[in-house]
Amino acid sequence: MLNAVGREIPEEILERTGKEVFQGNNYKDGKAFQKASPKVTPVMRNDHDKMVKDIHEALVKCNAHDGMTVSIHHHFREGDLVVCMVMEEIHKMGFKNITLSASSLGKAHDALVPMIEDGTIVNIESSGVRGKIGDAISHGKLKGLATMRSHGGRVRAIETGETHVDIAFIGAPSCDEYGNCSGMGGKTNCGVLSYAYVDAEMADYVVAVTDCLVDYPNYPAEINQTKVDYVCVVDQIGIPEKIATGAAKPTTDQRKILMAEYCTQVVANTPTSRTASLIRPVSAAHPSPPPSLCPRSWRRRTSIWVWASVV
Numbered sequence: 001m002l003n004a005v006g007r008e009i010p011e012e013i014l015e016r017t018g019k020e021v022f023q024g025n026n027y028k029d030g031k032a033f034q035k036a037s038p039k040v041t042p043v044m045r046n047d048h049d050k051m052v053k054d055i056h057e058a059l060v061k062c063n064a065h066d067g068m069t070v071s072i073h074h075h076f077r078e079g080d081l082v083v084c085m086v087m088e089e090i091h092k093m094g095f096k097n098i099t100l101s102a103s104s105l106g107k108a109h110d111a112l113v114p115m116i117e118d119g120t121i122v123n124i125e126s127s128g129v130r131g132k133i134g135d136a137i138s139h140g141k142l143k144g145l146a147t148m149r150s151h152g153g154r155v156r157a158i159e160t161g162e163t164h165v166d167i168a169f170i171g172a173p174s175c176d177e178y179g180n181c182s183g184m185g186g187k188t189n190c191g192v193l194s195y196a197y198v199d200a201e202m203a204d205y206v207v208a209v210t211d212c213l214v215d216y217p218n219y220p221a222e223i224n225q226t227k228v229d230y231v232c233v234v235d236q237i238g239i240p241e242k243i244a245t246g247a248a249k250p251t252t253d254q255r256k257i258l259m260a261e262y263c264t265q266v267v268a269n270t271p272t273s274r275t276a277s278l279i280r281p282v283s284a285a286h287p288s289p290p291p292s293l294c295p296r297s298w299r300r301r302t303s304i305w306v307w308a309s310v311v
Helices: 011-017 057-059 081-093 108-118 133-138 149-160 194-202 254-269 296-301
Strands: 067-072 098-102 120-124 145-146 166-172 205-210 231-233
Touching: 011 194, 057 081, 057 205, 057 231, 081 098, 081 108, 081 166, 098 254, 108 120, 108 133, 149 194, 166 194
Parallel strands: 067 098, 067 166, 098 120, 120 145, 166 205, 205 231
Antiparallel strands: none
């Protein structure tokens, strides 16, 4: 069937996904979407915390099963160690037909290819795939569907229940024993955890994975304890030197630097930004922007910086 831009969409895909072809930018203007509701497990006892000893125990407590959907974010980019860590344990436990819903997949996740080939991973939902995973999908090794969405489209899919996340694993540079997560304050700072927020909000189970357990409360928390079921401490969640890569790689392009300066001026002159407590640097490689990108008046007003990465 032809869509609004003249591209032929296979009927098989429409039948398997229950979707219709793209019919124009404003086709769904005013259409109401029903949000899904997450499952919430209360913690009422005050004589224990949410700690688990390893990923294996977390999977057991989260009722891991064949055919589940597992979600993971990509804030660590090419330095990410969490995706492969989690999937290797799932593979070891023998689970099959997994849908991997990652906000992005890259070269750091090449080790997933054998799991695609043996049927551990049968569907992938992401904003993009690169490296050997992209090559494997292109050569027909993925048994199910590879669904690519924009970052906003991923949020919409999870919120409406189109994608139902059974277990979300959130790599947290710092976290306390009750699950207050931050993208800063640890050994693998990535700046923000915004890609993972919808996962924390909507998944049946949420596991925070950290290599830096801090005293309670970890404040300010970008993802707070009310969203997290378990906390797992591992040796390392990412490689700091590889975080500022890809879309987060620093640029020397003067046009992009000028765009970043304009963005910084907008934030600097927006009243709410002067007192916001959650404005954080994007990358551990850039704890603050260079003075040339910060208006003098803003430098006087606050010590909280925003690093605008424009690519």
